[in-house]
Amino acid sequence: MIAMPSHTATVAMEVNDTTVAAAVETRTSLAEFLRVQAGLTGTKLGCEHGVCGACTVLVDDEPTRGCLVFAAQVDGKKVRTVEGLADGRALNRLQQAFHENFGLQCGFCTGGILMSMTSLMEKEPNPSREQIVEWLSGHLCRCTGYETIINAVLAAVAGGEDLR
Amino acid sequence: MTWQTSSHRSTPMVAARSVGRSVLRSEDPRLLSGGGRYLADLSLPRELHAALLRSNEAHSRLLAVDVSEAQALPGVHLVWTGADVATFCQGIEGALAVDGCIATVMPLLARDTLHYVGEPIALVVADSRAIAEDAMELISVTTEPLPPVTDPNAALEAGSPLANEQLAGNVGLRGGASFGPVDECFAVAHRVVEETYHTGRLSPTPMETRGVIASYDWASQELKLWTSTQMPHLIRYFVTAYLGIQENLVEVLTPDTGGGFGQKAHLFVEELLMPLASRELNRPVKWVEDRRENLMVAGQAHEQFITIALALDSDNHITAMRTRALGDGGAFHQPPWSMAVEPWCAAAVTPQGVYNVKTLEYTYEAAATNKAPVGAYRGVGYMAGTYAREAIIDEAARAVGMSPFDFRRLNVVKQLPWVNGQGVTYDEGSWLESIDRLEQMVGYEEFRERQLAARAEGRYLGLGISVFVESTGESTAMGKAHGLPDVYHDTATVRMDPNGTVTVTLGLTTQGQGNRTTAAQVAADMMGVRPEDVTVIAGDSTRHTYGSGTVASRGAIIAAGAIGRAAGPLRDKLLAVAANMLEISTDDIELADGRASVRGDSEASVSIADVATSVYFDDSVWPEGFDPGLEATFAYDAGRPMFSNGAQAALVEVDPFTGFVTVDTMYVIEDCGTVINPGIVDGQIRGGAVQGIGAALFEQLLYDDAGQLTTTTLMDYHLPTADVIPVFKIEHLQTPSSHTWNGAKGMGESAMIAAPAAVLNAVNDAIAPFGAILRDIPITPEDVLRAIGQVTD
Ligand code: FES
Ligand code: FES
Numbered sequence: 001m002i003a004m005p006s007h008t009a010t011v012a013m014e015v016n017d018t019t020v021a022a023a024v025e026t027r028t029s030l031a032e033f034l035r036v037q038a039g040l041t042g043t044k045l046g047c048e049h050g051v052c053g054a055c056t057v058l059v060d061d062e063p064t065r066g067c068l069v070f071a072a073q074v075d076g077k078k079v080r081t082v083e084g085l086a087d088g089r090a091l092n093r094l095q096q097a098f099h100e101n102f103g104l105q106c107g108f109c110t111g112g113i114l115m116s117m118t119s120l121m122e123k124e125p126n127p128s129r130e131q132i133v134e135w136l137s138g139h140l141c142r143c144t145g146y147e148t149i150i151n152a153v154l155a156a157v158a159g160g161e162d163l164r
Numbered sequence: 165m166t167w168q169t170s171s172h173r174s175t176p177m178v179a180a181r182s183v184g185r186s187v188l189r190s191e192d193p194r195l196l197s198g199g200g201r202y203l204a205d206l207s208l209p210r211e212l213h214a215a216l217l218r219s220n221e222a223h224s225r226l227l228a229v230d231v232s233e234a235q236a237l238p239g240v241h242l243v244w245t246g247a248d249v250a251t252f253c254q255g256i257e258g259a260l261a262v263d264g265c266i267a268t269v270m271p272l273l274a275r276d277t278l279h280y281v282g283e284p285i286a287l288v289v290a291d292s293r294a295i296a297e298d299a300m301e302l303i304s305v306t307t308e309p310l311p312p313v314t315d316p317n318a319a320l321e322a323g324s325p326l327a328n329e330q331l332a333g334n335v336g337l338r339g340g341a342s343f344g345p346v347d348e349c350f351a352v353a354h355r356v357v358e359e360t361y362h363t364g365r366l367s368p369t370p371m372e373t374r375g376v377i378a379s380y381d382w383a384s385q386e387l388k389l390w391t392s393t394q395m396p397h398l399i400r401y402f403v404t405a406y407l408g409i410q411e412n413l414v415e416v417l418t419p420d421t422g423g424g425f426g427q428k429a430h431l432f433v434e435e436l437l438m439p440l441a442s443r444e445l446n447r448p449v450k451w452v453e454d455r456r457e458n459l460m461v462a463g464q465a466h467e468q469f470i471t472i473a474l475a476l477d478s479d480n481h482i483t484a485m486r487t488r489a490l491g492d493g494g495a496f497h498q499p500p501w502s503m504a505v506e507p508w509c510a511a512a513v514t515p516q517g518v519y520n521v522k523t524l525e526y527t528y529e530a531a532a533t534n535k536a537p538v539g540a541y542r543g544v545g546y547m548a549g550t551y552a553r554e555a556i557i558d559e560a561a562r563a564v565g566m567s568p569f570d571f572r573r574l575n576v577v578k579q580l581p582w583v584n585g586q587g588v589t590y591d592e593g594s595w596l597e598s599i600d601r602l603e604q605m606v607g608y609e610e611f612r613e614r615q616l617a618a619r620a621e622g623r624y625l626g627l628g629i630s631v632f633v634e635s636t637g638e639s640t641a642m643g644k645a646h647g648l649p650d651v652y653h654d655t656a657t658v659r660m661d662p663n664g665t666v667t668v669t670l671g672l673t674t675q676g677q678g679n680r681t682t683a684a685q686v687a688a689d690m691m692g693v694r695p696e697d698v699t700v701i702a703g704d705s706t707r708h709t710y711g712s713g714t715v716a717s718r719g720a721i722i723a724a725g726a727i728g729r730a731a732g733p734l735r736d737k738l739l740a741v742a743a744n745m746l747e748i749s750t751d752d753i754e755l756a757d758g759r760a761s762v763r764g765d766s767e768a769s770v771s772i773a774d775v776a777t778s779v780y781f782d783d784s785v786w787p788e789g790f791d792p793g794l795e796a797t798f799a800y801d802a803g804r805p806m807f808s809n810g811a812q813a814a815l816v817e818v819d820p821f822t823g824f825v826t827v828d829t830m831y832v833i834e835d836c837g838t839v840i841n842p843g844i845v846d847g848q849i850r851g852g853a854v855q856g857i858g859a860a861l862f863e864q865l866l867y868d869d870a871g872q873l874t875t876t877t878l879m880d881y882h883l884p885t886a887d888v889i890p891v892f893k894i895e896h897l898q899t900p901s902s903h904t905w906n907g908a909k910g911m912g913e914s915a916m917i918a919a920p921a922a923v924l925n926a927v928n929d930a931i932a933p934f935g936a937i938l939r940d941i942p943i944t945p946e947d948v949l950r951a952i953g954q955v956t957d
Contacts, residue, residue: 027294041205042198044422046371047455051878054371082198095196099188102843105851106676107195108202108371108422136886140878142371142423143676145850146886 011071016084030074031055031066034081042082042111053139056112057081063119082111094118094156103152105143113139117153127157179756182685182695183906186843189681200420203375203392204452212241214438214451215296217286217303219278222534222871224307226278229286233302239295241445244287246275252440253406256431258497260504261649264339268330270496272433279328279495280536281873282460284433289441289449312871316492316531327532328495336493337504337530343585344523349484353475357560361552362940364864365467367881368541372422373453374462378438382446387439390417394429394673395713400706402431407439416706424675426540427463429715431499456876464865465541467492468507470552480564482575484523487515493530494537501540503530509545513646517553518595518633519575522585534871542855543917546634554630554921568629569603588645590807594897598811598833599631605831606813619933624818628925630918633809636910637721639802653801655709656726658687660734660794662780664773666691666698668727671711672719673703678844679719685840686724690731692755692772717910720840725800728905733796742775744785806901808909810834814922818930820952823945825927827857827890834914835897838907846894849915856919858884860941
């Protein structure tokens, strides 16, 4: 077998309100771009095949598996990651609710889950428990057994509409 | 306010201001804002990236490995095969120190033979992981097939091919013991119930895979080794032993760890290969496991065939039992737990569980197969052992026409202390009470009515229960009590600074259990300050205090014990200086809420910060001959085994058309003594129980007859998701241990230990109207449909 020749592309995107531009190999995934080029390691890789959801970020407000898209596909778009969630130097309401409800243990799955739940709450300010469970089912958490995560999101939802 | 007392050693009366409360985790804000630094998040200047070419055959002669093309690829710095690394290290030896375990030596990279799919053949180090993987494609491997050994039962038959030439007869472990007149009891038994149960092969699947970064510096000769491990000190010991690097020159560092569950409590070849490559190249070398590798090779677990026979008398008392546990061990012993720990623990440690059976015999065996080595996973040995025992208890209850609660109540040990057949004394617990409480919690009679009503509508509900006792707090004494002569101990340093804040340094690492928070609670109460005033350094470098590893439900007991011992003398100093400041006897002073106060006089007090300042800077209030400073280091090893116990019930519904099992509710009774932090403890219960539900219904690593692993993605290996979890009802019975520092007992594994049997028993209860019974997990929808006769072929 012959090794693949590598190609590079210049990619620029707005990550958490800051423009990040870099020349990368075209095979670079969005998650890798965020972790290496943008230096934002809060986006995790748990499987690199689209199942675990640890790599979930918002691309133009849509939850997206960072391991399944190439950075080049996101050129010119807006990306939000877990590092952009906090309200200044305080946890935002969703993060705070995870804290108060023991919604995390090792924290490896947490960033991706927070991004999906952010998107859910932006689309549906008052989601039902069933909707939360449905959205959460796209994520794997090996530590918590999920119940405290559901409770955390319910608590955040009960706290009002504006996530900040 | 509650006061906790304990007769253990010299435990002082401590005001329990934070122990017992759901103190929010200090770990969270950093992890919630993306600030966690896990292994893959670290990068070092000039680092190179490693990938491992792994066998895609289960059993073959390895005739040739040609790496020349790979070596020539631009960006590749090193390609090693088995022969290259054998010059540095012949391999790692594995065995458990129990009777009948036969050691193996596992090469770092395969030499003459490939023993399992995933066995590493070559190491490639390159400028990037992608280039390393490109180079792997250029390596050509020539092999000649050997017969694969995939069935552990067949493996032990005479004439079976060998899975690993080091293990004659494919026996990696064989032993057993007999206590009392077992044969006579069976000969005169009114009834004998005997069945075989199979627990599937699992992957612990922490969401963070394994990873290693090694950085060797020729000038200082120092090696820094970052690894995602539960036992950094043991890794350092192994690294120095196998690679001949002096211990003082090796630092093992443990960054944030994304779950371990026992998988990360082993020595893996990658932890030796990366240091070797770094030393060779004089550059940092980083290896991050991908999910396929994790499922393929990173410590598979729990697969056993367990046969149990119960002898019953005419009053339905169990008079004797026989247990045979057979583990499917894979091709090598993975140190330190090896293929032995699973069947040995299932058969030898507590085959009788909470039941009053002193006449018993057991055998344990591990068969070598051409599969990846097994290791420890949460509840190692206990889960499968409890699974089989609680399953046959249910079958026996059904056979004699008793309710599962009544049959258990009849046979449970009612009077503690109790010495089991093997001579182990069980002195604390709530064994009978946990069964009674569980029955009330589920509302058993009322459930039976609901079940009947549902059946009339064609719906199949089932209730299954599972009762356990676990030896927790892995210590030297616990190992010895059960026949495993290993030595465990941990050290803590506690320091109070001049302004009254505290730093605790532990040898215990954390993989998400929140040990930093619970340790801070224990230290805070000892020193009379708030948990927010305590920083805990939890095993993140071997430069800090020694620890035997965060394994086997030992964190709470061992951390509390070590912190308690180290904080004791500091507490005495605070009391002595405060007494001088307040001009009163030390006996009349309480340390709590940040103040040293005179008991019964709310006005007379001085802040602990002021006392600490005086200890450092004001010798006028020092007692005669005062030993200055506020820092102490002590080691701790629990003096005896500590037994947690509990009971669980699963309420399930089985869909007779799809075969799908829904777990509606898990009822949990847990007695882990003093609950340090209910939020954290209940989190361990939920997480463990959901892992148990995964084991019971969804998860299985599957090998085909050729020894090919067919479950190499998370699409094939099904972890439980949020839409399949039950509602939890959790109650604590608190029997504080008089043997631990603050009465806490271990509990990290208990829910995983108990849940699978509860689910199986519930499914069997649900499908009983079909005359069907299942004995193997995971229970797939197809298994259910076959059992109830909906699918035949
Ligand atoms: S890493 Fe992208 S889904 Fe798992
Ligand atoms: S908190 Fe560990 S995987 Fe979710």
